[in-house]
Amino acid sequence: MKKILIIEDDTSISSELKDLLDNAGYEGIIIKDFESSFEEIKKENPDLILLDINIPKLNGEMLLQKIRKESNVPIIMVTSKNTEADEVLSMSYGADDYITKPYNPTILLLRINNIFKRMENKNDVLTYNDLTLDPKKGIIKNGKEEFILTKNEMIIFIFLLSNRGNIVTRDDLMTDLWNNDSYINDNALNVNISRLRTKLKDFGYEDAIETRKGQGYILK
Amino acid sequence: MKLSKYLKNNFLNLVLSMVVIVIINLMLISFKTNNQAIIGINFILIVGLIIHIIYDFERRKKFYNKFLNDLDLLDQKYLITEMIEKPNFYDGEILYDSLYEIDKSMAEKIKEYSLSIQDFKEYIEMWIHEVKLPLASINLMLHNHKELSDKKIVEQLKRIDDDVEQVLYYVRSENAEKDYLIKETELNKVISNVAMKNKDILLENNINFEVEVGNKKVLTDSKWLEFIVNQIVSNSIKYIRSGVEHYIKITAEENNKSVILKIYDNGIGIEKSDLNKVFNKTFTGNNGRKVETSTGMGLYIAKQLCKKLGHKITIDSKESEFTEASILFNKNDFFEVRKKSK
Structure with missing residues (x-):
């Protein structure tokens, strides 16, 4: 089962997000301690990360840069910041996708699925x-x-x-x-x-x- | 500055000088001063007076003519103190110093207001990001708990989201600072996002959504354009005409100078007399009175955003037939050249 890490400080969203991922056949894991989020990511070794920009301590963009220095794990930025500049910045830091809140949950699942498909790079048959x-x-x-x-x-x-x-x-x-x-x-x-x-x-x-x-x- | 007006202004001074000259003459005559000396003294007095008048007039003329001329040329009149030099006569100095003081205090006041507008804008943006969290949360809840879910709730949620976005873009469109980012954007992607946003309401109202824009690209801020297109499509959905099969058709035309995006619907159309007012702030017109949720802000904001981005938006319509909105994007030669040279 694919492990998906949820880095999101709104507890209502993160728990619903976990349910959504679990129902879709993934294993959703919520990070609770933002103080050591980076260490936790390394420990969990997820297949994909859903990363919010407005998180306490190290913000999402900085965390994204830090992760990219060590790992190529797919990252989808999930945020309520909806300017072009925010998106361009995140993509240039190495995010794989960028989704703004509120999003259609089915679309989020499709995007996640797309990334996994792209990675597995099957011969499409x-x-x-x-x-x-x-x-x-x-x-x-x-x-x-x-x-x-x-x-x-x-x-x-x-x-x-x-x-x-x-x-x-x-x-x-x-x-x-x-x-x-x-x-x-x-x-x-x-x-x-x-x-x-x-x-x-x-x-x-x-x-x-x-x-x-x-x-x-x-x-x- | 005119000499006649200057003399008129100094009339009392001149009369007084004349009286003084007459008194001096009377005194000289009564002291039996020799005639030649009287002529000499009169000559000196009168020449002195004329020189004084000319000198005073000229230095004032020099200052005020420059002052008025510069004021006329200036777009922002309050910058006048940066243009003129301090004059060399007393009342001029007072004027100059006072203007400087007035300007300074006005600049401070303006700064105060612009800071408070800036603060307000930041607060609104922050608030909007904040309010999107419960919206996202409810969306997820409805998806996870299908038993709670209802098309009507989803529709109302979309309405909240649209209204919140409208506030956000109103703030952005009214703000002087440049908070957009122009880059090459695929029209298809923007339209796809708008379509997805309106999917439920389009299907619910049996509106066919046809898109034929190929793979055309334009220079714009994709988020802003998405908002603009969403406003137009929302209007098309709002003003459908009963008795016909509804459709919205989005096409794009391209030539070597520009790309035109056209959004056509066969809705109720706009009355001819209302057509040139649709971009006015809070204008709702005859159509607005037929629909409850019309604020008259959507197209106004769309137009303001287009202005900032350098696009041209127009609307054509015939009542009970169609409405067509067109957005014209200029191609940037510089951008093209740079792309080719890469």
């Missing part, structure tokens, strides 16, 4: 049972047959696949689509899901995407 998925070419295939997935179908399928076995809400799917600049509406989402179902059915996976009424979808 995903699998579902005997099907392989090539997002770059927009192709889904098994040994015999090959279908083209549209951009939206691909986004939806990848999202379901990375949450396989868990319920995915329509809102989560919409957020992911809009995050990829596909500003589709509810009808279009229905159409895309039914087309995706048809294509999966052609591969013999009927009912692979199950509808959970009032909750969302689940990929079995």
Whole structure:
């Protein structure tokens, strides 16, 4: 399980953030002692750090510089400072991403996921049972047959696949689509899901995407 | 400075001098002074008087003409004390010293006010960062506890966030200091952030959101532009027209001098008589009266921010048909040249 360190002095936010990360399958760890935050980071050896700028003692930007001298651990700055200058400064100090409060929690999870994906640098081919998925070419295939997935179908399928076995809400799917600049509406989402179902059915996976009424979808 | 006016001003002095000359003449005659001596004395008296008048007039003229001329040229009139030299006549010295004192006390007062505005601005910015924390917290809570979550709550939260942002950018737009940062920005990214912010309300109201801006880039402060575009899109959402399929379409045009971003909606449009007032502070017009939450500040702030960034914002509309906002970004030759030489 990926360890994510939360450095945030607002206790309400940090505990909700921990719940969010835990529910998403990460291990969220909250740093409580800002006096020795740097030592604590070294001790915990996290896979990613969510760092607020306005923290007591050493501020976030200074802490970021200090971490960067010793480690390349991915860092997302999470802050209510929303000026261009703050962002440029943080990125120049070596932050991997910059998100301003209040943020959409789904977006935060997507950004975290993006960073991990980028790091693992997999050859981008995903699998579902005997099907392989090539997002770059927009192709889904098994040994015999090959279908083209549209951009939206691909986004939806990848999202379901990375949450396989868990319920995915329509809102989560919409957020992911809009995050990829596909500003589709509810009808279009229905159409895309039914087309995706048809294509999966052609591969013999009927009912692979199950509808959970009032909750969302689940990929079995 | 005119001689006639100067003489008029010194009329009493001149009359007195004349009276003195007449008395001296009377005394000289009564002492039976020789005529030639009387002429000589009169000559000296009159020439002396004229020289005195000319000298006094000239030194005043020199000072006041420069003073008035400089005052006319100056944009900030209070800087006059930095321009003029201290005059060499008594009342001029008093004027000069007094002006200096007045200026100094005014400068102190202005400094006091500008410091207090600065303090207030800093406080507002700090307060806004502070108020964003509970907003972030509630957003997370609603996400983590789906049983608490309700579209209506999320919508109201967004309203608070939008209103808070408006205050922040109002303070920034009214402030003289430069707190933006111009850099090359992808239009797509800015629009994507705005879209995401308004996703729920767009979907809820069945508004189609179409974006065709390619990968065009502009020179701007991305955060400021995001606020500006968000104001325009928020208006498009606010003023939808019933009975038609709603849509907002964002496009961009580029030529070798500029990029124009266009935000088009098929909403209720703006009355012709209101069209040239939409950027006025607190102007709400006919449309504003149809919607409860209109403050008339959004477009005003957007225009102020555009002015500071050097963009040109315009709005075109036809009632019951469409509204189209355009933002023109100039391309900076210097920036282009620098990029190429890298």
